[in-house]
Amino acid sequence: MNTLMEVQNISKQYKTKKVLDNISFSIYGEEIVALVGKNGSGKSTLLKIIGGIIDSDSGAVTRHVQSLKIGYVPEITPSHVLFTPEEYLFHMGKISGIPRKPLQEKIDQLLEIFNMLEARSTRITHFSKGMKQKIMIMQAMLEETHLLILDEPLSGLDPRAQNELEKTLLSLKEKGYSILLTCHETKLLENLVDRILLIEGSQVKQLESFSEASNQNNQIVFEFPSHKSLDSVLSFIQINQMRTLNNGNQELTVTVKSRDTDKALLALLQHEASIKELMPLNSKKEQFHTHF
Amino acid sequence: MMSLLHYQFSNYIRTYKYLPPFFIFILCTVVNYAFVPNPILDSYSFTSTLLFLLMGWFTVTIFHAEDEGQKVITILHAKGQNVYFVTLYLICIVIGFCLSCVSVLYPIIIGAFGERPSLWHIILGFLAHFSLSILAIALSAIFTRELVKNRQNSWWGVLSILIISLAIASLKSVILQVKGLLWLLPPVHLSLEMMSSDDSINVIPAGFYWQFIWIFIYSILVIWLYFFILNRKKKM
Numbered sequence: 001m002n003t004l005m006e007v008q009n010i011s012k013q014y015k016t017k018k019v020l021d022n023i024s025f026s027i028y029g030e031e032i033v034a035l036v037g038k039n040g041s042g043k044s045t046l047l048k049i050i051g052g053i054i055d056s057d058s059g060a061v062t063r064h065v066q067s068l069k070i071g072y073v074p075e076i077t078p079s080h081v082l083f084t085p086e087e088y089l090f091h092m093g094k095i096s097g098i099p100r101k102p103l104q105e106k107i108d109q110l111l112e113i114f115n116m117l118e119a120r121s122t123r124i125t126h127f128s129k130g131m132k133q134k135i136m137i138m139q140a141m142l143e144e145t146h147l148l149i150l151d152e153p154l155s156g157l158d159p160r161a162q163n164e165l166e167k168t169l170l171s172l173k174e175k176g177y178s179i180l181l182t183c184h185e186t187k188l189l190e191n192l193v194d195r196i197l198l199i200e201g202s203q204v205k206q207l208e209s210f211s212e213a214s215n216q217n218n219q220i221v222f223e224f225p226s227h228k229s230l231d232s233v234l235s236f237i238q239i240n241q242m243r244t245l246n247n248g249n250q251e252l253t254v255t256v257k258s259r260d261t262d263k264a265l266l267a268l269l270q271h272e273a274s275i276k277e278l279m280p281l282n283s284k285k286e287q288f289h290t291h292f
Numbered sequence: 293m294m295s296l297l298h299y300q301f302s303n304y305i306r307t308y309k310y311l312p313p314f315f316i317f318i319l320c321t322v323v324n325y326a327f328v329p330n331p332i333l334d335s336y337s338f339t340s341t342l343l344f345l346l347m348g349w350f351t352v353t354i355f356h357a358e359d360e361g362q363k364v365i366t367i368l369h370a371k372g373q374n375v376y377f378v379t380l381y382l383i384c385i386v387i388g389f390c391l392s393c394v395s396v397l398y399p400i401i402i403g404a405f406g407e408r409p410s411l412w413h414i415i416l417g418f419l420a421h422f423s424l425s426i427l428a429i430a431l432s433a434i435f436t437r438e439l440v441k442n443r444q445n446s447w448w449g450v451l452s453i454l455i456i457s458l459a460i461a462s463l464k465s466v467i468l469q470v471k472g473l474l475w476l477l478p479p480v481h482l483s484l485e486m487m488s489s490d491d492s493i494n495v496i497p498a499g500f501y502w503q504f505i506w507i508f509i510y511s512i513l514v515i516w517l518y519f520f521i522l523n524r525k526k527k528m
Contacts, residue, residue: 053364078362082306091302094295095369139365 002029003064004147004178005050010059012045019045021202022059027147032169032179032192036207037199043182044075044151046199050180051149068147071140075151075182077132081124085116085135088124093142103142110138114168130161134168141177148172150181166192218261220268221277224250228271236264255281296370296379300357304383309353313346317391325399329406336417337487339395340424341458343388344480347428348450351384355436356446374519377438381429381515388425395421412496420483423507428454430514431478439521453478461485479507 004027012020019042027033035043048054050061051072081088086107093103111117114134119127124135133153140148153169154162169192172179179192196207220237224230226248237260241253256264258280265275304310320342324335358366367376396417399405409417434440435449460467460474461481467474482503 051368053368072365072368074361074364076361078359078365080359081362082303091295091299092365092369095299095366096371097295136365139369142369 003027004029005064005068006062007046007050008060008062010046010049010056010061012042012049012054012056018202020049020056020199023199023202023204024059025197025204025206027178027180029146029178030176031194032173032181033195033197034193035180035182035197035199035204036184041199042202043199046204047072047149047151047180047182065146069143069145070147070149071137071143071145072149073133073136073140073151073153075155077129077136077156079125079132081132081135084121084123085111085138086120088135089139089142092139096143098142106142110141113171114138128161130157130164133157133161133165137168137172146178148177148179148181150179152182152184154183217255217257217281219253219255219277219279219281220261220264220275221251221253222268223274223276224252224268225272226250228273230271232271233264233267236260236267251276293375293379296366296375297382299366300354300379300383304354304357307353307357309357310350310387313349313353317342317346321395321398325402325404328404330399330404332405332407332409332413332491333416333487333489333493334491335399335405336396336413336420337484340417340420340483340487343391343395343421344424344428344458345454346391347384347388347425348432348454350387351429351432352436352446352450354383354387355380355433355438356443360437373522377519377522381433384429384433385426388429389422392418392421392425407491410494412493413491416486416489416493416496416500419504420487423504423511424480424483426511427457427478427480427507427514430511430518431457433518434514438525439518458484479503479510482507 006024006026008024010020010023011018023046035046037043045054049056051070052061053072083091089107089110090103093106094100098106111120114137116131116134116138119131124132127135137148137150137153150169154165157165169179173192181193197204198207219240223245226244230252237254237256239252239254243251245251254264261278265278268275321339324330324338363376367373370376396414400409400414431453432450435446435453437443437446440446440449457478457480460477461484464474464481467477486500486503
């Protein structure tokens with residue numbers, strides 16, 4: 001993977017409070033990185049430093065791509081934008097210095113990607129928060145953006161809007177955009193994110209992402225005739241709970257490694273077991289919430 | 293820069309926040325010249341003072357026209373906050389220029405003066421209006437949201453500084469007792485003193501030009517102070 005930028009020894013202090021202390025990490029091309037941490041841990045500050053909105057006290061953000069373009073979507077979605085999406089994107093594009101013709105083509109393309117063609121002539125003030133958030137992402141993509149910075153993109157959205165925005169972000173990921181975002185929504189981290197960076201105590205550390213860390217184990221609940229032997233599957237499973245049912249059968253709750261699940265299920269079915277439930281175990285997810 | 297100017301102007305027009313100060317300006321100007329004949333420089337003195345106060349209103353509404361969150365995005369597209377705020381100052385100056393022209397030309401067009409104004413009256417009248425407009429813009433911008441976080445404090449600050457600036461004219465004798473203090477205070481009194489000249493003035497004394505130049509220099513220094521504080525705040 002090619003390195004887009006390197007954050008080197010960034011420190012930032014607000015009055016007496018040190019928010020970031022010698023933070024260093026790299027952002028690579030075509031990856032989605034999530035910054036997580038408790039409220040006030042310095043996530044937004046770090047995004048603003050990377051986006052060039054505020055300066056750090058020390059350290060540097062080194063860009064490894066010539067004329068690296070960064071699109072920034074702030075945490076607070078503007079509520080009073082007095083233009084239609086088309087007018088608004090046109091103004092923002094012109095301010096960025098994009099010539100009229102390619103700008104119009106880009107606006108049409110973005111309106112199509114974000115399913116906003118029908119709403120192109122409606123004033124943004126009349127939009128829902130989810131639609132406004134989409135417009136904010138669109139403005140960040142007007143220029144040929146290498147890196148999109150999204151500060152709490154799902155914050156304040158209802159579940160439906162969150163789902164829609166997740167789909168949009170997924171499609172952007174598939175199109176090869178690099179995205180750096182902060183979020184609290186585990187679902188988004190689970191489905192999209194390649195790397196998770198935790199800011200804690202003014203320091204940053206990399207966490208295992210859900211895709212790597214989760215779903216290592218599955219839980220199987222099954223009913224089993226009491227006269228049958230479980231010996232052939234005991235090597236795959238770990239019994240958590242066992243109880244005798246009224247019909248004389250045993251109900252077992254077991255944990256099995258993901259890679260052994262198919263073998264275990266096959267063996268259980270061959271031994272006349274009846275599978276009641278199969279669910280992924282995600283202990284990392286539980287641990288993860290302690291970071292917010 | 294032109295695209296940013298176009299955007300800021302379109303946005304301000306759509307907010308309709310210009311309507312109250314604009315209609316007060318029109319109303320006061322029309323009422324002031326409802327009865328004829330009127331003295332030339334006295335009338336210009338009144339309308340320049342009116343414009344001084346109203347430009348404070350225009351300035352705050354122009355600087356606060358854009359949504360706070362949107363402002364961050366626009367600055368990013370403009371690739372720098374200085375150019376962003378320069379365009380806001382330019383919009384204020386254009387409005388100040390247009391209203392100065394209206395203030396000077398309207399009474400001439402409707403024949404509201406007792407005598408036909410000379411070129412010197414017109415130049416003096418325009419300089420009085422435009423210099424006070426620029427001064428009001430410079431002073432008011434210091435109290436806008438970039439430097440004063442609380443909205444209410446913005447309005448109190450603007451009202452206070454504009455009224456104090458006007459009050460200095462009548463407190464001049466007291467202020468003169470503290471050496472050098474008068475130079476630090478907003479020089480509204482210079483314009484008011486010049487405009488209290490008699491209508492029979494045949495030529496503008498050279499000292500008047502220097503006094504107007506000082507008002508412009510003072511305004512530029514205050515605008516520079518705005519950018520100085522703004523850039524310091526970004527680093528903090």
